[in-house]
Amino acid sequence: MVAIRGAITVDSNTREEILAASKTLLTGLITSNSLEIRQIVSIIFTATHDLNQAYPAVAARELGVTDAGLICMQEMRVEGSLPQCLRVMILAEKDMPQAAARHLYLKGAVRLRPELAGFFAVAIDGPAGVGKGTLAKKLAEALNFTYVDTGALYRAVAYFCIREGVSPDDPGRVESVLSKLEISAECVNNTQRVLLGGEDVTDSLRTPEISEASSKVAAIPAVRAKLLKLQRDIAEGANVVMEGRDIGVKILPFAQVKIYLDAGLDERARRRYTERAAEGIGADLGAIKRELEERDLRDARREDSPLAKAGDAVLIDSTDMSPWQVTEAALRIIHEKTGGLHGGIQAG
Ligand code: DC
Numbered sequence: 001m002v003a004i005r006g007a008i009t010v011d012s013n014t015r016e017e018i019l020a021a022s023k024t025l026l027t028g029l030i031t032s033n034s035l036e037i038r039q040i041v042s043i044i045f046t047a048t049h050d051l052n053q054a055y056p057a058v059a060a061r062e063l064g065v066t067d068a069g070l071i072c073m074q075e076m077r078v079e080g081s082l083p084q085c086l087r088v089m090i091l092a093e094k095d096m097p098q099a100a101a102r103h104l105y106l107k108g109a110v111r112l113r114p115e116l117a118g119f120f121a122v123a124i125d126g127p128a129g130v131g132k133g134t135l136a137k138k139l140a141e142a143l144n145f146t147y148v149d150t151g152a153l154y155r156a157v158a159y160f161c162i163r164e165g166v167s168p169d170d171p172g173r174v175e176s177v178l179s180k181l182e183i184s185a186e187c188v189n190n191t192q193r194v195l196l197g198g199e200d201v202t203d204s205l206r207t208p209e210i211s212e213a214s215s216k217v218a219a220i221p222a223v224r225a226k227l228l229k230l231q232r233d234i235a236e237g238a239n240v241v242m243e244g245r246d247i248g249v250k251i252l253p254f255a256q257v258k259i260y261l262d263a264g265l266d267e268r269a270r271r272r273y274t275e276r277a278a279e280g281i282g283a284d285l286g287a288i289k290r291e292l293e294e295r296d297l298r299d300a301r302r303e304d305s306p307l308a309k310a311g312d313a314v315l316i317d318s319t320d321m322s323p324w325q326v327t328e329a330a331l332r333i334i335h336e337k338t339g340g341l342h343g344g345i346q347a348g
Contacts, residue, residue, distance in 0.1 A: 001041070002094050004029050004101045007087040009108030011336075013051050018086065020311035022059035025088055025106060028254025030063070031232075032102045039092045042069035046087045049077045054086070085109055106256050107337050120145070120239040121254075122334060123247035126261035127307060128211075128295045129268040129288075131318060131326065132243040135261060137190070138327045139334070140241040146187050148234055150244035150251070151214065153227050155205040156183055156194045158213035168216035175222040183227075185234065208291060215295045218245075219302035245299050248310030257337045258313035259330055267319045268292055 008025045010017045022045070030037070043065065045056035057070045075081075085108070105113045110120075122139060124132050133149055140147035158168055160181055166173045182197040193202045204210070217223050231251045235242060244251070248258035263271075269289035276283035299307040309315065314333050318326045 002033075002092050002096055002098055002101050004033055004035075004090045004092065004103060005088070006090075006104040006106070007085055007109035007112055008104075008106040009082065009085050010051070011084070013053065013084065015053055015055060016311065018047075018051065018053060019055045019059055021086055021107075022054075022056050022088075023063060024253055024312055025086065025104065026059060026063055026065075026090075028104045028106065029088070029090055029102075032104060032236075032254065033092070033094070033096075035090070035092050035094060037064050038067070039094045040065055040068045041091045041093050042071075043091070044089045045070070045072040046075050047072065048075050048081060048083060048085045050083055051086070056086070056088070082108060082112060085112075104254055106254060110256065119235065119237070120256055121235050121252045122241040122257045122259070122330075123252050123255035123310070123313070124241065124243040124259045124261055124330075125245055125248050125307065125309065125313065126243075127263075127268070128215075128292045128299070129272045130261050130263045131271065131323060132261055134323050135259075135326050135330055136241045136243040138323070139330055141190060142327070142331060143239070143241070143334070145239040145241050146234070147190065147192055148185070148231070148240050148242040149192050150227070150231055150242060150247065152192060152194050152202065152205055153183065153185065153230065154218045154223070155210050155214040156196055156201055157181065157223055157227070158210050158217045159201055159205055160196055161217060162210075162213060168213040171220045171222075174217055174220055178222055178226055181226065183230065185230070211291065211295065215298045219298060219304065221304045224304050245307040246305035248313045249308050250305045253310070257334050258310050259333060260309040260313040260315045261326070262315060262317050263319045265289060265293060265296075 006025050006029050008021045010021045043060055045054065047054040054072050056072045060070055124136050126132050137147050161168055161174055161177060164177050166177050168174065184195045186193050193200050228251065234240060235252055242252060248255060269285060269292055272288050273283050273285045316326060316329050
């Protein structure tokens with residue numbers, strides 16, 4: 001039997017937020033301890049006195065925990081205690097030493113047990129061409145975290161398939177060449193390099209052809225399954241700012257900070273056009289707009305891990321904002337979510 005503990009804070013005393021936070025915490029504890037649902041014997045929840053609603057049982061049931069004993073209690077009023085906090089203890093029938101249990105203290109709760117908080121993750125999701133890369137790089141620099149561009153991993157898979165003569169439109173063949181795919185990422189001078197079997201292919205990944213092909217291979221569940229572990233492994237070994245489409249919902253559901261960056265299609269097309277023109281690449285605004293729109297539709301409609309805003313992500317609509325303003329807004333969000341406390345963040 002192993003006892004796994006965790007806590008998370010919420011920003012408002014609402015059903016929606018409390019439910020989302022309970023799920024984030026439970027999912028994080030289950031994933032980071034590789035628990036199987038059937039191993040969970042019981043879950044004890046507590047909520048601080050300033051939360052007058054709690055839905056831990058709903059959260060647990062919705063995650064598929066149907067057989068475990070569940071109990072929820074309200075904590076006493078304790079002078080100076082952390083406000084709006086949910087705590088949880090999972091008792092599981094798992095053959096692992098108690099010392100190996102991974103506990104999670106998320107959001108403002110980082111300050112309760114900074115030594116147990118593990119690494120810190122900022123998840124940034126949003127549609128194509130919205131400026132996730134620009135924001136994520138700036139944040140990583142400001143926080144001294146590792147920048148992770150997950151789109152580049154899907155791009156590298158697309159590049160690999162094309163090089164192998166496999167069409168991204170043929171899921172069966174893509175799946176069959178995946179066993180040959182050796183992909184890794186490393187951080188060099190604050191930039192991410194993607195390697196295929198040791199060969200650095202980073203500079204070949206940003207062409208329009210690879211953009212389209214990457215969105216196609218990204219819809220194939222076997223590709224997503226292969227990249228899931230790589231992405232989680234990176235976040236388990238470093239403080240990260242990770243950007244993509246499903247980071248907050250699927251890859252790092254327990255990320256301490258989640259941001260969903262959005263902007264209107266016309267503005268995104270205009271930005272991409274200016275970017276390509278500055279790089280001296282001939283660009284056609286109408287074609288760029290169509291390319292982004294098509295990719296967004298595919299990324300948002302696929303069945304496996306579509307582009308989505310996590311329930312506990314903060315939305316930044318950057319349509320009328322400069323890159324500098326977006327970075328400022330994101331840093332403010334990080335500051336608020338962590339109570340300005342970076343003591344819980346291990347140096348990157
Ligand atoms: O962010 P990007 O444009 O470099 O991503 C290229 C494609 O990869 C994108 O169209 C969808 C896919 N992708 C994904 O499905 N999930 C991610 N986490 C990141 C990218």
